[in-house]
Amino acid sequence: TPATISGSPDTSKQAPLWIWDDPLTDFEGEVAVQFECIDIWQWLQMLRVMADSADPTATPAPAWPGDTTIYDIIDSLLTNLMTLTLDSSDGIVDNIDRAPYYVCAMGDSIAKIIATLIQYTNCYIRAEGDGQMHIGKYPETSTSKYTFDISTPGHPWFSSIKEDAIVTPNRVIAVDLTPTQDPDTGDAVNEQTYSGHATDERSKTLIQRAFSGHSGYITRVIEDDNLKSNDEAKQLAEAAQSAAQRSVSRGVLRAPMECSLEIGDWVEVVTSRWP
Incomplete structure (x- = not known):
């Protein structure tokens, strides 16, 4: 039983994948090609911050001494990889007055740097089906929400609920x-x-x-x-x-992935205590 959807989903297209390998299987009467793919986050995890060996004046790793917005830092890290689009601002991510003092360490993955910077904001970051990386403010309310009702018979839950309500730091x-x-x-x-x-x-x-x-x-x-x-x-x-x-899940429910559900969408879970 799929989740019920009220309103229109933000997007329904899946984020792009890149072919990592394409092994060929050749049997008599049958030829099959299997594509092994990676997504942008796996790619960014492999890409590391390194010095430019061709430039003797280059610093070991880039630093932003409070003169570049978080959005512009991430945009520079994604150069030649993906286009970055700002869908909505939280007043921090693109505010020059909130520019961080941030220094990379040699060998840091680009994915790690982006994850660290985005935690200083109230924004999400996700790759979408248009081939671009999108930044947007987390919604406080939403008309496009996915409702999973735990009391609905036949809903294929993969695991039961467990609670973990202690947040650190608090x-x-x-x-x-x-x-x-x-x-x-x-x-x-x-x-x-x-x-x-x-x-x-x-x-x-x-x-x-x-x-x-x-x-x-x-x-x-x-x-x-x-x-x-x-x-x-x-x-x-x-x-x-x-x-x-x-980062702390207070009620953990595992359900099959809906085809149009993606990071940053508003999700409602109905239990005996809520609503």
């Missing part, structure tokens, strides 16, 4: 530890330190229940020298906390 603090400096003298002009935080109160409560006397907080501190206000610090902390929450 408190993220973003802070600017570098005072503003005069560009000519280097003297401190403004000693103001900006900060912002975000918490997962449910995770905090669960830890307090499990460990008597524990504060309940497992904290991550992000230092960003480019923060220019407390609001920017709070936005960064909330994005990082949301990424931590998304």
Whole structure:
């Protein structure tokens, strides 16, 4: 029994694949070709950051000292591979004021760099059937949702539900530890330190229940020298906390893949407790 779909799916085409190998099987009266394919993420995992041996002035690995947006960094990493398209912005991914200070290590995979950068935003990134990589803001609500009803007889679930509700970190603090400096003298002009935080109160409560006397907080501190206000610090902390929450599955259901379901789509699971 397939999932019920309300509204129109975002897309129904599958992301492109590349042929990695094409072994030929030749029997009497039958010739078969088998294509072994990889997707863009497998490809990006194999591609590594290396120095340009033909350029003696090249640095060992690229660095972006707070002067390039996350979108533009990813776009440069995908040069000659795929076109990057911004479908919608969260106010971070393409904001030059939120440009990160990021330095690659020699041998880092491009996939790892992209995954790290996108976690500082409230955006998804996915390859689509138009042959392009798309970035978009995670929807808070959606009219195009896929509903899996656990009470529906005959739905082919592959595994049962299990819960994993503790999110770590459950408190993220973003802070600017570098005072503003005069560009000519280097003297401190403004000693103001900006900060912002975000918490997962449910995770905090669960830890307090499990460990008597524990504060309940497992904290991550992000230092960003480019923060220019407390609001920017709070936005960064909330994005990082949301990424931590998304990485933890509180109810795990495995079902057959629907042909038009893809990363970033809005999914609703109906159980005896919800809705």
